[in-house]
Amino acid sequence: MKPKHIAITLGGNLEYAKRHLLSVQKTYSMVMDKILEVMQWQVEENIPIVSVYLLTGKVQTFPHFDVLMDCLERFFTTLAKHEQIAKNKIKVSVFGKWYNLPSRVVEGIKRVIDETRDYDSFFLNLCINYDGREEIVDACKLLGKKMTLRKLDPENVRQEDIKEHLYTSYFLPPDIIIKTGFDKRLHGFLLWDSPEAHIYFSHKTWPEFTKEDFLRAVKEWERGG
Numbered sequence: 755m756k757p758k759h760i761a762i763t764l765g766g767n768l769e770y771a772k773r774h775l776l777s778v779q780k781t782y783s784m785v786m787d788k789i790l791e792v793m794q795w796q797v798e799e800n801i802p803i804v805s806v807y808l809l810t811g812k813v814q815t816f817p818h819f820d821v822l823m824d825c826l827e828r829f830f831t832t833l834a835k836h837e838q839i840a841k842n843k844i845k846v847s848v849f850g851k852w853y854n855l856p857s858r859v860v861e862g863i864k865r866v867i868d869e870t871r872d873y874d875s876f877f878l879n880l881c882i883n884y885d886g887r888e889e890i891v892d893a894c895k896l897l898g899k900k901m902t903l904r905k906l907d908p909e910n911v912r913q914e915d916i917k918e919h920l921y922t923s924y925f926l927p928p929d930i931i932i933k934t935g936f937d938k939r940l941h942g943f944l945l946w947d948s949p950e951a952h953i954y955f956s957h958k959t960w961p962e963f964t965k966e967d968f969l970r971a972v973k974e975w976e977r978g979g
Contacts (some may be wrong), residue, residue, distance in 0.1 A: 757929035757975055759803040759848075761944055761951070762792065765935020766959030778818045785827035790829045790836065793878055795885065795965050797842045799972070803877045808941045811851065811885030823856050826882075832861030834869055841873035849921040852886030879925065886945025893919035893946075911928055920946055927951065930975045932968070934960045 764785060771781040787808055796804045802945045809822075816822060838844065846866045853860055863882070896919040900906035906915070917923060927947035931940065940948065954971035956963060 755976070757801060757972060759805065759926050759928045760930045760932065760971070761797075761805040761807070761928040761948075762932045763807045763934055763940070763943055763958040764788075767935075767961065769936070770959040770961045778821050781961070782818075782822055782825035783828075786825055788963065789829070789880075790832070790838075791965070792968070793836075793838060793844065795968050796876055796878065797838065797844070798906075799969070801876075801972075803928075804851075805879035805881065805922075805925075805928060807881045807884065807941075809850070809882045809884065810941060811883055811888060813855075813883050813978055821848065823859055826966055827862055829857050830859070830866050834862070834866045839870060839873075843873040844870060845877050846870045847877065847879045848882055849879060849889070850882045850886065851853065851888070854883040855883060855890075855932065877925065879922070881943070884921075884943075886942030886948075889921050890916070890946055892921075902932040916946065921932060922947060930954055930971055932956060932971045934958055934963050 767781055767785055770776070771778065776784075789808070792804060792806065795801075807936050809826075813822070815821070817862065833839065833846065839846070848863050853862055864893060896908060897911060897915060901908055922944065925947075928944060928951045930953075931948060931951045933940070934956050936957070936959075938955065942951070944951075952975045954974055956967050956971070958964075958967060
């Protein structure tokens with residue numbers, strides 16, 4: 755049995771750039787291209803859901819923010835036209851406060867979401883300007899509104915109620931979280947959904963991550979960790 759949901763962090767990019775004397779722009783372009791590769795692996799290995807932690811909630815403090823936004827804009831332009839999207843009916847969802855990013859990026863995200871809205875064979879989730887704690891806070895705000903309107907009794911709130919109001923409400927929790935880079939922290943990635951996930955440390959930076967590494971994580975999960 756294969757996992758139904760694999761989540762991946764994109765770590766070690768700056769370390770890779772320094773080691774190979776790459777420009778920030780070239781590095782970010784490689785980061786985005788690797789996501790397109792993962793999308794292909796997802797289809798080849800028949801993994802229904804893949805979630806990628808692309809940008810944290812601190813993205814607007816990044817020193818090369820404008821360069822990153824340029825790369826992100828190009829990425830969504832490419833994604834919207836990518837032949838694998840329509841061919842394999844891949845629905846793209848974006849989680850986080852992405853709507854607070856520059857309009858040129860927001861418009862590209864909206865276009866991809868709209869064009870893939872009716873696809874349901876595979877699901878590619880991109881976490882952008884995302885913070886797992888904020889996701890839970892936002893869920894609690896929605897529950898609070900229901901309580902104010904007397905549509906929900908505070909004494910009857912269950913874990914399932916919080917899950918239903920998360921950004922990821924209609925997705926299964928991840929079976930595997932693949933951690934790339936050398937930082938062993940998850941930084942709140944899918945914070946509510948991650949407690950039961952198997953964490954696989956690739957010990958590779960994201961640009962160096964290969965399909966063989968992807969399959970290694972799957973095999974380790976199949977063996978029971």
